[in-house]
Amino acid sequence: MNITLLANNITNTFFVFDSKITACLTSIPLILFQTRLIMNWDLLECHVWDLEDKRISPLSYLIASGIHVFYLPIVSVAVSFSIAYACYGWKFDSFWDVNLFSIMLTVSSLQFGKLLNAAMQTYHAAGGLYALYAYLSLMVAGFTVNPAKVPSYLHWIMYMSLSFWGTSGVELSQLEHMDIGNKNCLTFISCIAYNPNFIAHLTGYTVLTTAQKSMYALCFAAILLVLIEYCFLLKKVSQRGNYKRVVEVEGASNSNDINNGNDTSHTSHL
Secondary structure: OHHHHHHHHHHHHHHHHHHHHHHHHHHHHHHHOOHHHHHHHHHHHHHHHHHHOOOOOHHHHHHHHHHHHHHHHHHHHHHHHHHHHHHHOOOHHHHHHHHHHHHHHHHHHHHHHHHHHHHOOOHHHHHHHHHHHHHHHHHOOOOOOOHHHOOHHHHHHHHOOHHHHHHHHHHHHHHHOOOOOOOOOOOHHHHHHOOHHHHHHHHOHHHOOOHHHHHHHHHHHHHHHHHHHHHHHHHHHHHHHHHHHHHHHHHHHHHHHHHHHHHHHHHHHO
């Protein structure tokens, strides 16, 4: 009991300060950069006819739009964590791991928004679904509710949350490089309580995932979302192309009917 209480105190101290700040810096870009999705919608609307006329390919549009959407959030994440590490005196051993997890979470979430833009007919539907998913994903990310306390039959909800994979990777990576456990402990209880593995278990993340598993999940999600968006782009281009051909055929048939009518009236007059 004493070991658990001591470790809980250490864990709570870690989460109140370092972990909560890290979680906020990781999650804020999901909400802050929704405006990039509005710009992406306008970009798609401007170039849909270019895609249909094959003046640009879906693959080239996919790459260019991705660079346009992602570059500013990626730079902002790197700058924000640089400032946080400098201000709070965190060890820079975890800097690159934390940045990578945060960037992958931001890219995966915005890629989900790009997919919705390609799939939906209006931005109101795409933006609404993205906002709903982003907020629900943050609720089950693990820093508000301990993942170990979630019933096993509801774990699939956390697995569907990109924020869970990103936040768990950030927290476990930062905890791995903390000074806790590096100093000589004087008692058996303090040796166990200050063990980073023991503290990580108390956070609840190690019950469901590891830092490596979280990175694999984010990479898999990002690649899958890109492929699905590419399929929706091909479908949208095909639909617009078929619509244009139908319009052209109807216009040609109407002009033929008019010409035939003029010929008939001219013959009757003769």
